[in-house]
Amino acid sequence: MIEKEKPIKLDFKSIYFDLYELSPGIFAVISAEKLPTSNAGFFDLGNYSIIFDTLMDPFSTIDLIKASKQFTNKDPSFVIISHYHLDHVFGTRKFPMNIPIISSYETLLETQETLKTRFQDFKKRAPQELKRTEEALLKEENPDKILELKNDINTWNEIKDPSFTLRLPDFCIKNSITINGSKNQVQILYIGAAHSKGDIIALFEKERICFMGDLLFELTDPSWADPTSDIPKPPNPEHFRDTLLEYAEKDIEIYVPGHGNLCTKKEMRENAEFYDKYYIKRS
Numbered sequence: 001m002i003e004k005e006k007p008i009k010l011d012f013k014s015i016y017f018d019l020y021e022l023s024p025g026i027f028a029v030i031s032a033e034k035l036p037t038s039n040a041g042f043f044d045l046g047n048y049s050i051i052f053d054t055l056m057d058p059f060s061t062i063d064l065i066k067a068s069k070q071f072t073n074k075d076p077s078f079v080i081i082s083h084y085h086l087d088h089v090f091g092t093r094k095f096p097m098n099i100p101i102i103s104s105y106e107t108l109l110e111t112q113e114t115l116k117t118r119f120q121d122f123k124k125r126a127p128q129e130l131k132r133t134e135e136a137l138l139k140e141e142n143p144d145k146i147l148e149l150k151n152d153i154n155t156w157n158e159i160k161d162p163s164f165t166l167r168l169p170d171f172c173i174k175n176s177i178t179i180n181g182s183k184n185q186v187q188i189l190y191i192g193a194a195h196s197k198g199d200i201i202a203l204f205e206k207e208r209i210c211f212m213g214d215l216l217f218e219l220t221d222p223s224w225a226d227p228t229s230d231i232p233k234p235p236n237p238e239h240f241r242d243t244l245l246e247y248a249e250k251d252i253e254i255y256v257p258g259h260g261n262l263c264t265k266k267e268m269r270e271n272a273e274f275y276d277k278y279y280i281k282r283s
Contacts, residue, residue: 045181061091082213106198218260
């Protein structure tokens with residue numbers, strides 16, 4: 001087996017993430033703060049440019065779009081969402097309507113439900129969060145943090161607007177598909193109920209790279225399994241564990257997690273052991 005070259009960290013200015021080229025045309029967007037913010041990616045397939053997941057902060061999503069245009073020399077062809085949690089779908093509204101958004105059918109349904117429930121809580125919290133953020137801004141001296149806080153204020157003001165909403169997926173898939181570009185191809189694999197009710201991952205088989213969404217975390221925490229925790233519980237922990245073990249055995253070298261730094265088979269197996277210990281054997 002030929003070992004891949006080390007991922008290249010690119011010179012791109014963002015207070016939100018670091019940018020890596022994992023292989024020609026395959027880019028990983030790795031959050032500068034590992035939790036609760038999330039990772040994403042974008043792919044240049046030649047005639048298509050694909051963005052995989054948006055980011056929690058809308059201004060980080062703006063940086064994501066800017067990076068994708070800079071390094072692919074084209075506008076995004078479409079966006080693929082791995083699952084419905086807000087830290088992966090919150091930036092959808094930053095994409096113009098002529099750029100389609102693709103997800104699983106379950107992700108569409110759950111995003112609609114999120115708009116009715118959790119998102120309404122965001123609107124209620126907006127005045128309190130605005131006050132807290134404005135107070136923090138008065139004390140902050142770090143230029144990057146000042147910019148981040150100002151962006152947060154803009155975001156909370158947007159959320160307060162009665163017309164503010166997320167943009168829902170335009171197309172849904174219920175099975176795995178392969179997207180063939182003029183330079184490369186990617187497999188968009190429908191996993192189903194694992195971390196969420198309709199997970200999707202992206203596999204570059206030839207390059208041995210897999211974007212796992214939240215099926216993989218660099219680090220796990222037993223407190224997530226506490227019954228009082230507000231961390232969403234996986235709908236199918238057995239399938240979750242089995243999927244991790246299955247993909248740990250495949251000829252893949254780089255795994256891009258939903259949160260944290262780039263991972264290897266070691267983290268895949270550690271995650272499988274975590275869900276087995278804290279979600280399956282405890283039940």
